[in-house]
Amino acid sequence: MSNAGQDAPLRVVLAKLGLDGHDRGLKVVARILRDAGMEVIYLGLRQTAASIVEAAEQEDADAIGLSMHNAGHLTLAPTMVQALRDADLHTPVIVGGIVPDVDVDELLEAGVAAVLGPGASAAEVAQTVRDAAAVGS
Amino acid sequence: MTPPESTPPSGRARRRGSVDELYAEARKGSRLALGRLLTLVERGGDAADSISELAHTDAGQAHIVGITGAPGAGKSTLTGQLVARYVEAGRRPAVLAVDPSSPLTGGAILGDRIRMDDVVVPGEERSVAFIRSMATRGHSGGLALAVPLAARLFDAVGYDPVIIETVGVGQVEVDVVGAADTAVVVATPGMGDAVQANKAGLLEVADIFVVNKADRPGANDVRRDLDLMLDLSHVTGQEDTNYRPPILMSSALEGAGADEVVKAIDDHLAYLGTNDRRLVRRRHRVRTEVRARIEQALSLRIEAEMDSNAGTEAVAKAEAAELSPTAASTLILDRLLGRT
Numbered sequence: 001m002s003n004a005g006q007d008a009p010l011r012v013v014l015a016k017l018g019l020d021g022h023d024r025g026l027k028v029v030a031r032i033l034r035d036a037g038m039e040v041i042y043l044g045l046r047q048t049a050a051s052i053v054e055a056a057e058q059e060d061a062d063a064i065g066l067s068m069h070n071a072g073h074l075t076l077a078p079t080m081v082q083a084l085r086d087a088d089l090h091t092p093v094i095v096g097g098i099v100p101d102v103d104v105d106e107l108l109e110a111g112v113a114a115v116l117g118p119g120a121s122a123a124e125v126a127q128t129v130r131d132a133a134a135v136g137s
Numbered sequence: 138m139t140p141p142e143s144t145p146p147s148g149r150a151r152r153r154g155s156v157d158e159l160y161a162e163a164r165k166g167s168r169l170a171l172g173r174l175l176t177l178v179e180r181g182g183d184a185a186d187s188i189s190e191l192a193h194t195d196a197g198q199a200h201i202v203g204i205t206g207a208p209g210a211g212k213s214t215l216t217g218q219l220v221a222r223y224v225e226a227g228r229r230p231a232v233l234a235v236d237p238s239s240p241l242t243g244g245a246i247l248g249d250r251i252r253m254d255d256v257v258v259p260g261e262e263r264s265v266a267f268i269r270s271m272a273t274r275g276h277s278g279g280l281a282l283a284v285p286l287a288a289r290l291f292d293a294v295g296y297d298p299v300i301i302e303t304v305g306v307g308q309v310e311v312d313v314v315g316a317a318d319t320a321v322v323v324a325t326p327g328m329g330d331a332v333q334a335n336k337a338g339l340l341e342v343a344d345i346f347v348v349n350k351a352d353r354p355g356a357n358d359v360r361r362d363l364d365l366m367l368d369l370s371h372v373t374g375q376e377d378t379n380y381r382p383p384i385l386m387s388s389a390l391e392g393a394g395a396d397e398v399v400k401a402i403d404d405h406l407a408y409l410g411t412n413d414r415r416l417v418r419r420r421h422r423v424r425t426e427v428r429a430r431i432e433q434a435l436s437l438r439i440e441a442e443m444d445s446n447a448g449t450e451a452v453a454k455a456e457a458a459e460l461s462p463t464a465a466s467t468l469i470l471d472r473l474l475g476r477t
Contacts, residue, residue, distance in 0.1 A: 009238075033244065034239060034244035035244055038244050039245045039247060041247045042250075058172050058267055060172035060175060088169060
């Protein structure tokens with residue numbers, strides 16, 4: 001048979017890391033990505049770096065979206081990236097939520113693929129995930 | 138047959154390693170390799186065919202359990218409870234959780250994992266269980282191929298039991314669960330009456346019934362309706378006189394009743410062991426899969442024939458009412474079968 005399914009949908013894990021109960025934004029992003037033709041593996045609230053690594057591995061995710069609204073991003077996002085690398089995973093991590101502009105560079109330097117702030121359009125969210133998945137190896 | 142590495146879509150270059158290498162790694166316990174193999178299985182095509190060749194020689198040990206029921210019945214929560222118990226018992230369960238893709242965009246929200254987060258045994262760093270979410274995707278017959286192959290792959294690399302969880306709508310889903318060694322149907326209060334229970338389809342394939350959300354009003358009515366439905370199987374001779382599907386009550390959120398479900402699944406396997414019944418199931422499963430593969434290959438040819446000049450013309454004539462749909466399909470079918 002032919003190599004069917006070359007245009008298979010991107011698979012994206014969405015999660016909130018640690019104690020942060022604000023998941024409305026993550027649910028909106030889940031819907032945006034679904035309607036952009038992606039497969040969203042929704043983990044939701046109170047995940048740990050270890051549980052997200054496990055999901056990324058088992059689900060063979062193309063990208064991971066982390067939603068952060070508790071000002072923990074400078075601690076948690078680099079921890080997440082490191083946990084993935086330790087597991088030999090190079091899945092790109094995209095941070096969304098409330099991240100002050102002055103923190104963005106530090107996140108990118110820590111290995112975060114992209115940062116999406118409030119006001120990002122649906123098209124921008126989907127394109128950012130596509131770009132990150134294309135670059136991420 | 139040496140499998141070629143599936144050509145990665147542009148940019149997704151991380152799928153390193155040949156199918157052979159990935160398979161060898163997965164057999165040694167690499168979850169990373171298994172995760173990638175499952176992606177190839179889902180995509181179908183040459184790589185999936187190679188995986189099928191590799192897995193079928195090593196598979197055959199695992200107990201394949203299908204769990205199905207209406208959306209929101211508590212399948213994932215119950216599955217999570219079962220997985221936790223299997224892990225505690227020292228087994229290595231795998232779950233294939235199937236959720237629907239959007240027919241409009243092809244996207245999907247796979248939300249089954251979120252119900253299964255209690256599967257790590259306290260004191261262990263990580264669970265030995267492997268959970269994979271799978272979207273139905275649009276392609277015709279794709280699910281009917283991907284699910285049995287993914288189950289066989291789990292089996293071949295050492296997972297047992299392999300739980301296939303799917304929403305019980307659609308013929309393919311019913312077939313997939315019906316072809317398992319043990320089919321568990323999850324019902325809940327408020328889903329209908331005795332007439333519903335006697336409608337053909339899902340309930341007929343059940344080896345075990347679980348009435349979930351049993352803490353809610355009406356749970357006993359559901360149990361009674363299912364019981365009566367099984368009694369009528371006796372009246373009409375549909376019944377297997379040696380095995381009557383048990384009806385268990387559970388409240389999956391609290392874990393109540395899950396021990397009984399685990400026991401019923403084990404009991405059913407033991408029953409299958411008598412009189413070669415398990416073999417009969419497996420034959421049926423193989424037959425179903427062979428058929429699904431042929432159907433998918435044929436459906437590709439049907440598409441091609443319909444898109445050919447003659448096919449397009451025949452369809453256009455039918456659309457313009459110059460030909461009946463029957464005559465148009467006969468024209469195309471004759472070409473497909475080489476009868477012209």
